[in-house]
Amino acid sequence: MTTPKRPLPTSLRLAFALAIAIAMMMAACAGKTDAPAKASGTPVAAAATTPDAKPADAPKPAPKVEPVWPDPAPAGWKAFNDYEGTFDPRKTLWGGFWDAWAYRGGKCALSVADEGGSRRLKVEFGLPMSNSQCGTFEYLAGDKGKPKPVDISAFDSIVFLLKSGDADTHKVKFEVTELDPYDAAMQGYTGETPPLAAGKEWVRYEVRFDKVLHPMFDRKKGKQVGIRIDRKDQGDVGSGVILLDNITFVPKAGGTP
Numbered sequence: 742m743t744t745p746k747r748p749l750p751t752s753l754r755l756a757f758a759l760a761i762a763i764a765m766m767m768a769a770c771a772g773k774t775d776a777p778a779k780a781s782g783t784p785v786a787a788a789a790t791t792p793d794a795k796p797a798d799a800p801k802p803a804p805k806v807e808p809v810w811p812d813p814a815p816a817g818w819k820a821f822n823d824y825e826g827t828f829d830p831r832k833t834l835w836g837g838f839w840d841a842w843a844y845r846g847g848k849c850a851l852s853v854a855d856e857g858g859s860r861r862l863k864v865e866f867g868l869p870m871s872n873s874q875c876g877t878f879e880y881l882a883g884d885k886g887k888p889k890p891v892d893i894s895a896f897d898s899i900v901f902l903l904k905s906g907d908a909d910t911h912k913v914k915f916e917v918t919e920l921d922p923y924d925a926a927m928q929g930y931t932g933e934t935p936p937l938a939a940g941k942e943w944v945r946y947e948v949r950f951d952k953v954l955h956p957m958f959d960r961k962k963g964k965q966v967g968i969r970i971d972r973k974d975q976g977d978v979g980s981g982v983i984l985l986d987n988i989t990f991v992p993k994a995g996g997t998p
């Protein structure tokens with residue numbers, strides 16, 4: 742069944758005509774405005790190349806070492822480990838013990854390295870098997886083997902800097918772990934980020950607690966933070982070097998931890 746063809750109502754035809762007219766006017770206007778824009782752009786370009794506007798011997802701005810890190814740090818940011826004087830003895834800026842861990846044949850060798858005017862944590866990892874892992878743990882408080890719970894509920898997130906220490910890009914997860922005094926390893930829930938790329942340039946990553954922590958994670962009982970390097974995240978390259986710096990706690994908006 743077909744609908745009999747009827748001529749369009751006059752009002753519709755008028756509307757079409759109007760629409761076409763408007764479209765043509767707009768096209769005409771676009772053509773007009775285009776020309777002055779090009780013309781006005783020319784003097785600017787010319788000015789930029791005159792010696793007065795830009796002396797040839799003007800010193801080039803020094804390349805920024807950490808373009809991704811705010812200086813000064815925003816109010817309320819609480820530095821946790823900057824690796825400047827925390828390596829020997831192993832105490833974070835909050836006073837807790839920190840070190841490396843390894844699992845299933847993995848190994849993370851820790852040192853500090855001067856890079857770009859700052860000391861960084863250098864992690865040389867070797868993950869020989871398909872399920873090898875290694876990483877770091879940094880107690881929020883407490884001596885070796887004696888972590889103490891720390892209330893992190895006033896904080897919104899952790900930020901830190903990550904970079905590759907060799908020619909390859911590596912993948913690193915960041916973890917936040919709850920203290921459970923009834924667990925053999927005193928470990929409760931662990932929240933972790935997806936694998937984060939450690940590449941040629943420093944990148945600032947943010948670990949938002951609401952995103953990575955289990956709803957049952959008791960934020961009044963934070964135990965430790967750290968990185969995890971998983972062989973399965975690395976692709977073909979099972980060993981390498983990554984650099985880490987400036988683990989910092991960021992307070993909740995309006996919070997005063």
Ligand SMILES: [Ca+2]
Nearest residue numbers: 823859860986
């Ligand atoms: Ca540092």
